[in-house]
Amino acid sequence: MSARRVTLTDIARGCGFSRATVSLVLRGSPLPAAKTRAKVEAELKRQGYVYNRAAANLRQRRSSSVALVVNDLSNPFFAEFAAGVDDTLGAAGYVTLLGGTGESPERQQRVLASMMEHDPAGIILSPAEGSDGGDLRDVLGHRLPVLVFNREPAHARWSASHWDYLALDNRRGAGLATRHLLDHGHRRIAFFGGHADSSSCRERRRGYTEALEAAGVRPEPEWMIETAPTRLDAAARIGALFMREPAPTAAVCYNDAVALGLMLGLAARGLKPGRDFAVTGFDDIPEAAVSTPPLTTLAADPRARGRQAAERILERVRRPDLDAVRGIVPVRLIIRASSEATIA
Amino acid sequence: MSARRVTLTDIARGCGFSRATVSLVLRGSPLPAAKTRAKVEAELKRQGYVYNRAAANLRQRRSSSVALVVNDLSNPFFAEFAAGVDDTLGAAGYVTLLGGTGESPERQQRVLASMMEHDPAGIILSPAEGSDGGDLRDVLGHRLPVLVFNREPAHARWSASHWDYLALDNRRGAGLATRHLLDHGHRRIAFFGGHADSSSCRERRRGYTEALEAAGVRPEPEWMIETAPTRLDAAARIGALFMREPAPTAAVCYNDAVALGLMLGLAARGLKPGRDFAVTGFDDIPEAAVSTPPLTTLAADPRARGRQAAERILERVRRPDLDAVRGIVPVRLIIRASSEATIA
């Protein structure tokens, strides 16, 4: 166990060529003679040589990894996203450095600092809620290609800079859901869940408000209800919807977790979601299709988003000087039973 | 953009000390005088120095990363597992190299080879279905600490060696579920889903069979039904349960995905799961709590398992010569409505 690692020098000694020649063979250069190549390759196999990419990267001043830092890995949306990122990076010969922040900006700073020490070629960051753009800039510096996914950190200082940005079309998505409910005759529609200081929540609220106004319905501030973006907290706050008569007859929810929580809460109050009250979500997590009732929601194909993010960061690594790109990806409204409730 | 990276030498030049001294300060050695330390630290901040761990690792012949290779990141069970692993590794100052294999042994070989080139301190592997122990040994070599999670690769050659192993108590878990159904009066109980060549499936089947036999019920080979471990395939194969009269009245499912698919299929045949037919799952994925009806299943707390795996691999990195450990973690039966159906 645990003998020394086999190096280029060992191979060179073993087959009587120089380190330089062995290195050429390793990299598949056409220079070495066929005979030489064969001998070297035999020796590589014989000794069980494993390439040391770290050493090579050091000399070549490049990097073969990309960091992926996400706010919440246990959320299936981000897990799928991560899978997509890893797919594409792997295919391009990069390895993924994974870091989870658990929605804590402090922890995010630490994780990012640690990533930086590993010298990634670029970084894909889905910021923790409450991230500060200035703090991020401090750890990440000005040199590294960065793609911000899904939400914008507070303090726009960063946005004046060269970071790419990729997010869902939250505004249009929420608008679609709202119009869908309006089309079913609803007029008293709440926006339920999420934290108003998260950029994605603000955008969704905006899409909701605009859709209402476009239909000539006045948005009711009391019906914009904040919750943590989890099933549990959503279920707990359902009371806020029914404080005052007349109560809403439908709700656009911040995301699927919140919508599922809301439906649970409704059932507990004796209301049948989808018949007595219409609900929509956002994300189309796998559960949405099998909940009771199945949840109308907005699909964004997180795995494809992951691939997209990876492709973009790779492109940016190749050409660091291009202007930053802001990508807003469309979302699809998936209509299921949870929004069937109709107002005559 | 993209100026040269700041190095130790730059700092040394900038504050008039030698590289060696700056390095001592960086590593918090007590040797440098307080005054010196202060000056160096000021210069570090001034130039925005970022430590290059790769270079340090090269010199020190050690590694600060651990590879995590999983068969299916988009499965919430493994996503949680990964989050747990990353938690613990991060806290210990290691970075996680993530790799997904999508259940393909060929891809797994490639991913592992790539990981090896990045010289991880150890590797946590949840093998793809159909992995071959010999192949694994070939890429991983004999030097690297390895923890195999969740299932055993075929060909036991590897097991004679020094790899750690951590898995759920599949046998006991399936036994618990089976006994639970027996206690509700069921006698015609199927084992539904999974591939018989996966070790976890074999173990669960064994627990099921033993529980039946302990209750004096003869297991019926036709009632062990194979499916891919997905909702979709499970739903598609439901017919196999009802080929012959009398049909089973309950099923122990390979995992939650399969159980959810089965319930879907039952509903489609006009049977109400939980009332006309009892179902249990395995894993306790989040959906299990909110499905219709909520699913009786076995919980294994994947995040805690992730932490456990990480701790074990770190321990093994510290002391490579200890004997391999086989850890079997207990699972808890979570009783919900899907298994309420009773036989008088």
Add this chain to the structure above:
DNA sequence: TCCGCCATTTGGAACGATCCAAAAAGGGTG
């Protein structure tokens, strides 16, 4: 004043690869 001792500081060789310019080995030609 000189010496020895302690606390600091330092030059230069590693680590395992790549790069570059230059050397060595073949192979025709005249």
Add this chain to the structure above:
DNA sequence: CACCCTTTTTGGATCGTTCCAAATGGCGGA
């Protein structure tokens, strides 16, 4: 056989850090 040209091969410096043995400086005591 000397010459030139092409094909192969190679030594040594380099990437950014750490390690080590040895150098430096200051200070108290003889």
